[in-house]
Amino acid sequence: MNADTPNHTSKDKSYAFEDFLPGKTFRLGPYQVNAQEIIDFAQEFDPQRMHLDEAAGKASLLGGLAASGWHICSIMMRMIFDGYLSDSTSQGAPSVDFVEWKRPVLAGDVLHGTSTVLTARALNSRPGIGLVKLRQELFNQREELVTASENLCFLGMRVKAKQI
């Protein structure tokens, strides 16, 4: 890439690295989780019985037909994509700092939440790209926190800093 040329992915996007200011919050959801998608995901990736069967879920620590933790993360990803990432210069993510599955997500639950910018810095190693740390919190319809997580994300800059 030429140092004077804006990142090509930023032309039609509302959110580039420059817009991810620490403290900025994006709203996520709502997203209703139904029984069939819990079962479909579990059959493919996590066929533990509490994720496949209502009675087994009720007999488990989870207390009902409960989404796999990785399904919750995947739903969170979709909520982030629909919330702002689809309209951003995202270049993918290198790592997750943590995920806390604080309460079960049961069939019929409706999730909503937030994605908040914690830190942002330009990368010396990759001119035109910045690294942003985001915190996500998802709540259910009773406003109980069900999942908290933090991760890093690469974002293209709208206008590349001049090389000096």
Added chain:
Amino acid sequence: MNADTPNHTSKDKSYAFEDFLPGKTFRLGPYQVNAQEIIDFAQEFDPQRMHLDEAAGKASLLGGLAASGWHICSIMMRMIFDGYLSDSTSQGAPSVDFVEWKRPVLAGDVLHGTSTVLTARALNSRPGIGLVKLRQELFNQREELVTASENLCFLGMRVKAKQI
């Protein structure tokens, strides 16, 4: 539950809490990742273009049609289930300590790896249940580390300790 009764979930299982000794390693995989499943997962949960389209993937930091990070985690979950969790007293997981997506997983890659017990302790708050910390490492067919992660998992005990 009666304190003298073995946990009912452990009757037919090879691996209960007592078998998760720190240092023990389970082998995971092999698991071949194909283009269609990368696209199917992305369409549902993470429709960023580098996860949907070979040309877009090649133009991105990822260098090819690359699985979503959450897809890699979901595949890892399936490898853990098939490797040992299906034959265990697993009661689910409360949290992930971290996930590092160190290299892209591209269409055609074949993953294998390990799941290693780091720590194990009985829970005072839930007699008959223990908490285990596990570390997973997944490698591709070139023996490059693609993903490392650590998480906690609840496991039922084979024989509940007597209450004293």
